[in-house]
Amino acid sequence: MSEFSLDLSEDQLQIQKWVHDFAEHVIRPAAHEWDEREETPWPIIEEAAKIGLYSFDFMTQCFFDPGGLLLPIANEELAWGDAGIGLAIFGSALGLAGIVANGTPEQLMEWGPQCFGTPDDIQLAAFAVSEPDAGSDVSSLRTTAVYDEAKDEWVINGTKTWITNGGIADLHVVVAAVDPALGSRGQASFLVPPKTPGLSAGQKFKKMGIRASHTGEVILDDVRVPGHCLLGGKEKLDAKLARAREGKRSNSQAAMATFEASRPSVGAQALGISRAAYEYALDYAKERKAFGRLIIENQGIAFKLADMKMRIDASRLLVWRAAWMGRTGKEFTAGEGSMSKLYAGETAVWVTEQAIQIMGGYGYIREHPVERWHRDSKIYTIFEGTSEIQRLIIARAISGVHVN
Numbered sequence: 001m002s003e004f005s006l007d008l009s010e011d012q013l014q015i016q017k018w019v020h021d022f023a024e025h026v027i028r029p030a031a032h033e034w035d036e037r038e039e040t041p042w043p044i045i046e047e048a049a050k051i052g053l054y055s056f057d058f059m060t061q062c063f064f065d066p067g068g069l070l071l072p073i074a075n076e077e078l079a080w081g082d083a084g085i086g087l088a089i090f091g092s093a094l095g096l097a098g099i100v101a102n103g104t105p106e107q108l109m110e111w112g113p114q115c116f117g118t119p120d121d122i123q124l125a126a127f128a129v130s131e132p133d134a135g136s137d138v139s140s141l142r143t144t145a146v147y148d149e150a151k152d153e154w155v156i157n158g159t160k161t162w163i164t165n166g167g168i169a170d171l172h173v174v175v176a177a178v179d180p181a182l183g184s185r186g187q188a189s190f191l192v193p194p195k196t197p198g199l200s201a202g203q204k205f206k207k208m209g210i211r212a213s214h215t216g217e218v219i220l221d222d223v224r225v226p227g228h229c230l231l232g233g234k235e236k237l238d239a240k241l242a243r244a245r246e247g248k249r250s251n252s253q254a255a256m257a258t259f260e261a262s263r264p265s266v267g268a269q270a271l272g273i274s275r276a277a278y279e280y281a282l283d284y285a286k287e288r289k290a291f292g293r294l295i296i297e298n299q300g301i302a303f304k305l306a307d308m309k310m311r312i313d314a315s316r317l318l319v320w321r322a323a324w325m326g327r328t329g330k331e332f333t334a335g336e337g338s339m340s341k342l343y344a345g346e347t348a349v350w351v352t353e354q355a356i357q358i359m360g361g362y363g364y365i366r367e368h369p370v371e372r373w374h375r376d377s378k379i380y381t382i383f384e385g386t387s388e389i390q391r392l393i394i395a396r397a398i399s400g401v402h403v404n
C-alpha cells in the first residue's frame, strides 16, 4: 500500500506547466475575440496541433495516465485560459472517450488518431447521444441502427441535437438504439467515418456561453456504416442484448460508460473557470478602493474570496478523487464521478457570480472577462448530465432506492 500523497509527479507538473503556458499566452489573449465571433477558433486549434497539444498522442497520454490526474489537470489549465476555446480543443476528446469506453483496442488504434488528424490536416470528432426528445432520458433514444446482414452494414436513422462539433466533425461517434424496447441496454455506439453519405449538419446553435465551441444538430438519413464500425463488435453486442432480454443485469451501457469516464474532466473545466474568476477578483479587490480603503479590507469582500477559494479547492479534491478512482478501477459506490462534476459545475456558477459582485459595474461589462466566465460556467450544470441528474445518480447510489 503506497503512502497517501497529493503531490503531482515530475511529468504531471511539467505537462501542467506546458498546458498552462499555452492557455496563458495563446488562448486567453484570443478568448474575447472568439466569444464575440461565435466560431470555431481554427487558428488556435492549429497552434495547439503544432505543439502536439491537439493530438491523439497527447490525449491518449492523458487518458492512460496511471493515476488518472493528467486529464483533469490539462482540462483545468485549458479552461483557465478559456472554456469555449478549451472545449474547441478538447471537444474531439469526447469522440475519443466514446471509442475508449466502448471500442476494442484495434478500433482505438485505427480510429483514435482520426479524431485529431495531423497538424497539416486537422480532423475533429464528436460524440452524439442527445436528441430533441432525449436529453437527460438517454434510455429513450429514437435514433435506430438496423443490421443489414447481407451487406454486413448498419443502417442508422435519426436526429441528434446540441452536439459539440456536431455536423462539422470528420468522425462522429453516434449512440443509437439497436433494440429500442430494451432502453439504454439496447443501445450501441457506432463510428460514422468522414464523408459518409446520409450524415449532414443541421442548424448551428447560438449560445449564452462557450461560444467558441461549435454546437449543432446532426441528421442521419439512411447512413450506412460497415459492420466493423460497431464499437466493441457484434459478438459483444449480441451477448449484451441476450443478457438484457433475459432480464439480467449488464454493466455496459454505451452512453453511460463514456459519461462516467468523462465527468471528472468536465468538472475540471468548470474548476478552471472558477480559478480564473477567483484570481481575477482577488487581484481586483486588492487594488480597488472605496471609502478610502481597499475593498478587500472589508470582511464582506474578503470572506467571499475565502469561500471562493475553499469551494474551488473542494472541487479539485472531488475531481481528482473521481479521476483517480475511474482510472484505477475503483468502483463508484456513491456516484463519485457525478459528485465531482456536480460540485465543480455549481461552484463555477457561484464563484463567477461572486467575482462579478466583487467587481461591481466593472464585473458586468465586456471589458473584463468575468461576465464571460459567468456565461461560460452555466453550461457545467447542464451538459454531461444536468445537476438534477447527477443528484439522482448520487441519491440512487447511496440509498439503493430507485429515487425519481
Ligand SMILES: Cc1cc2nc3c(=O)[nH]c(=O)nc-3n(C[C@H](O)[C@H](O)[C@H](O)COP(=O)(O)OP(=O)(O)OC[C@H]3O[C@@H](n4cnc5c(N)ncnc54)[C@H](O)[C@@H]3O)c2cc1C
Pocket: 094, 127, 128, 129, 130, 132, 133, 134, 135, 136, 137, 161, 162, 163, 164, 165, 207, 215, 379, 382, 383, 384, 385, 386, 387, 388, 389, 392, 404
Ligand atoms: C452547449 C451544449 C453542448 C452539448 N454537447 C453535447 C454533446 O457533445 N453530445 C451530446 O450527446 N449531448 C450534448 N449536449 C446535450 C446535453 O447533454 C443535454 O442538453 C443535457 O443532457 C440535458 O438534456 P435536455 O436539454 O434534453 O434537458 P431535459 O432532459 O429536457 O431536462 C430539462 C430539465 O428537467 C430536469 N429533469 C429531467 N429529468 C429529471 C428527473 N428525473 N428528475 C429531476 N429533474 C429532471 C433536468 O435536470 C433539467 O433541469 C450539449 C448541450 C449543450 C447545451
